[in-house]
Amino acid sequence: MTKIKTIGVLTSGGDSPGMNAAIRAVTRSAIYNGFHVKGIYRGYEGLIHDEVKRFTTEDVSNIIQTGGTILRTARSKEFPTPAGHRKAYETLVKEHIDALVVIGGNGSLSGAAQFTEDYDIPCIGLPGTIDNDLYGTDMTIGYDTTLNTITQCVDKIRDTANSHERIFFVEVMGRDAGFLAQNSAIASGAEAAIIPEDSTDTDQLMTFMQRGIRKSKRSCIVIVSENPNGHGAMYYADRVMKEYPGYEVRVSILGHLQRGGSPSARDRILASRVGVGAIDALMEGQRNVMVGIKNDEVVYVPLKSAAGKRKPIDKSLIKVLDELSI
Numbered sequence: 001m002t003k004i005k006t007i008g009v010l011t012s013g014g015d016s017p018g019m020n021a022a023i024r025a026v027t028r029s030a031i032y033n034g035f036h037v038k039g040i041y042r043g044y045e046g047l048i049h050d051e052v053k054r055f056t057t058e059d060v061s062n063i064i065q066t067g068g069t070i071l072r073t074a075r076s077k078e079f080p081t082p083a084g085h086r087k088a089y090e091t092l093v094k095e096h097i098d099a100l101v102v103i104g105g106n107g108s109l110s111g112a113a114q115f116t117e118d119y120d121i122p123c124i125g126l127p128g129t130i131d132n133d134l135y136g137t138d139m140t141i142g143y144d145t146t147l148n149t150i151t152q153c154v155d156k157i158r159d160t161a162n163s164h165e166r167i168f169f170v171e172v173m174g175r176d177a178g179f180l181a182q183n184s185a186i187a188s189g190a191e192a193a194i195i196p197e198d199s200t201d202t203d204q205l206m207t208f209m210q211r212g213i214r215k216s217k218r219s220c221i222v223i224v225s226e227n228p229n230g231h232g233a234m235y236y237a238d239r240v241m242k243e244y245p246g247y248e249v250r251v252s253i254l255g256h257l258q259r260g261g262s263p264s265a266r267d268r269i270l271a272s273r274v275g276v277g278a279i280d281a282l283m284e285g286q287r288n289v290m291v292g293i294k295n296d297e298v299v300y301v302p303l304k305s306a307a308g309k310r311k312p313i314d315k316s317l318i319k320v321l322d323e324l325s326i
């Protein structure tokens with residue numbers, strides 16, 4: 001195995017608040033420990049097309065508090081192909097990059113796992129996604145900030161919902177995971193959450209409507225997880241209008257505002273810890289793991305498991321919401 005001298009860092013897939021804090025942590029920890037650092041722009045696309053810049057500590061000054069990613073990001077179609085892998089490897093050789101730190105979600109980390117199997121390059125993953133759907137870490141970078149953003153939005157929606165005595169279906173992101181929906185519903189005092197993890201054999205809307213909306217409640221908010229394999233907020237709103245006439249119904253799809261904004265302290269700390277953990281992992285000879293935090297301890301999770309295994313939602317959260325939304 002070649003001795004690592006230069007570490008490349010990239011962000012890939014959907015951006016998430018705290019990615020900059022992670023870039024900063026990787027860069028500073030690497031330099032502190034005697035490595036060179038190269039920032040790779042636009043994720044795997046930039047790796048394929050050699051969009052690389054040597055980073056100093058100044059390049060990551062003043063970014064811990066900013067949302068988005070200074071390295072920019074992309075969802076590369078070419079990278080997973082054999083030609084994409086080869087071009088990416090050629091860039092690494094040309095740039096003398098001996099190891100990669102990939103900050104991203106599911107697709108980005110499974111891409112790294114495949115790449116490190118095909119080519120002899122140590123890859124360390126950091127969990128960067130608002131969806132919180134990576135196995136083996138309690139939280140992903142960006143999840144906490146997004147949860148807070150959604151909660152603030154729902155607080156505002158509650159004001160108008162109360163004034164007009166309406167039912168609101170609020171659709172939130174999460175890809176096919178319900179962490180954001182379930183926990184933002186608890187945090188905002190919503191009446192229900194409709195999440196993919198709970199929808200296999202029950203009609204969640206019917207269960208909720210049959211339970212009845214307490215007459216003294218002036219409004220009702222249902223958080224609906226976007227679900228590429230299921231139904232979104234519009235579907236449930238349409239159904240209520242057809243099946244339960246008499247209610248005034250509105251829909252609010254929060255969209256990409258959920259991904260922006262300054263990261264919470266919690267996300268900045270998580271990003272800083274796992275960023276330092278990535279450099280520790282490389283110094284310990286790890287080559288194919290995601291660095292996460294479980295029960296407040298830094299852990300290494302094989303990249304394949306982190307991206308491949310389904311992270312279960314804690315079913316007791318469903319009970320908490322049910323009991324408190326009466």
Ligand code: F6P
Nearest residue numbers: 014105129130131173174175259
């Ligand atoms: O994975 C992060 C995420 O924001 C998902 O919650 C969402 O489904 C998806 O990315 C949206 O992707 P895009 O920004 O490419 O539309």
